[in-house]
Amino acid sequence: MKTGDRHNCRVTRKQVQARLDGALAPDEARGLEVRLAECAACAEYAARLDEAVGLLHAVGPAPAPETLRLRIMSAARTRLAAPPVRHPVWRVRWAAAAAAVAALIAVLAWQPRPEAPGNVAVTPAGPEVEATSPDLPETTTPADGPVSSSTRVRMARAATTRATHAVYTALGVSRPSPPSVSAPPRTRAGRSGASGEAEPTGAGRAPAPTLLAMAPQRVAVAPIAAYASGENAFADEVVGNLVAGAMLESYLDGAPPGLTLGGEGGAPR
């Protein structure tokens, strides 16, 4: 017996797997037999796999106790008696659509605009963040030229805040009282020109947003804005929490992971 080359062995082993699924045509099966006769290693692989998986196939599904059905039915009785709960599906869909739009806006806000030199980002501070979603495109003028990373971080957070606000507005959910969790950067437009090192005026009174302060909608758009601005660690944290949250939700509710907005989920803590 000779040992085949690595590529052939890989193909052979794939076919061994396929044979277990009954997915080999008769001529393929014959070809496989020939190759197994030629390669000792593949033959051993096939023998061990066939034996082990054959065991699984022989055992089949675990036998369920017949009484289980009755048990489930009696446990379900009270739930069946109650009227069905109408889930506000339209609201969830609205929120998902709004989040997508808001995220898009947040991403677009970070595209540098080379054809407008000297035009440094002008983003609204404080109350202007309260603007409703139709105003958002106008309030997120993109920056040009080199922007310091700290500015970009602040811009990302500001965009997240605005994007989140758009979702809130779309949902008709009231927003927490401070106008912005993180103040958006206000740059010296028209004065500093292309200096690039734009200094935000509102930085001192702007606490960094914490995930705890974020509502689910916000968490959904935050990573997109953060990645777009290169704030990867922050984005990773958000994504991690988002995934964990979605998984938790799905495990708790048995629903596939996704944007789920209950009545209490709409407002941030």
Added chain:
Amino acid sequence: MLVDRAREGDAAAFGVLVDRYYRRIYGVVYRMCGPDDAEDLTQEIFLKGLGALRSFQFQGTASFRTWLYRIAVNAAINELRRRKRRRQVEGPSLDSPVSTSDGEVERELPDEHAVAPEAAAEQSETQKVVREVLGRIRPQHRLVLTLVDLEGMEYKEAAETLGCPLGTLKSRVARAREAFAREYQRYRREEAGAGGLDLQGSGR
């Protein structure tokens, strides 16, 4: 449609759904988590499914069966995590070495799999071997083998249940089978060694 009637509270319709799927759901849970809580978990899964159905979380985009499987898989994974957490909180007492006449023997059971060799559900030697070996492989491997090779699920449906592409599922099944075969060989060597026999002739 059966699902719609069950949603409206039709017990008979729900009963048909239960009848149709409880064995398979039980099978998944049993293979994933062991026999100890399999009945409780199955019941929980159906109640969860019913609750979700009645609150319109099931919209009929996937088949009800796939959807229910997904709930079952999530519940099983969740249960394994819960056990693992509980063990971490309670400390190592359950996993401490077992004292035998030959001295201390390390417990070789994977920590997240409840194995109760004395369980009444043990029906045959093959059942026992399969459960033992399944308990040794990673839960991810156990999961795909349960769905595909034990429950006999089509690749396509298994991929939908696990939310992964068909190609990914196929390679996961292939890897899981290899892992199972490896552990099975190891198990046989151990058994042969314990019995003082070398049934296999050539160990690896």
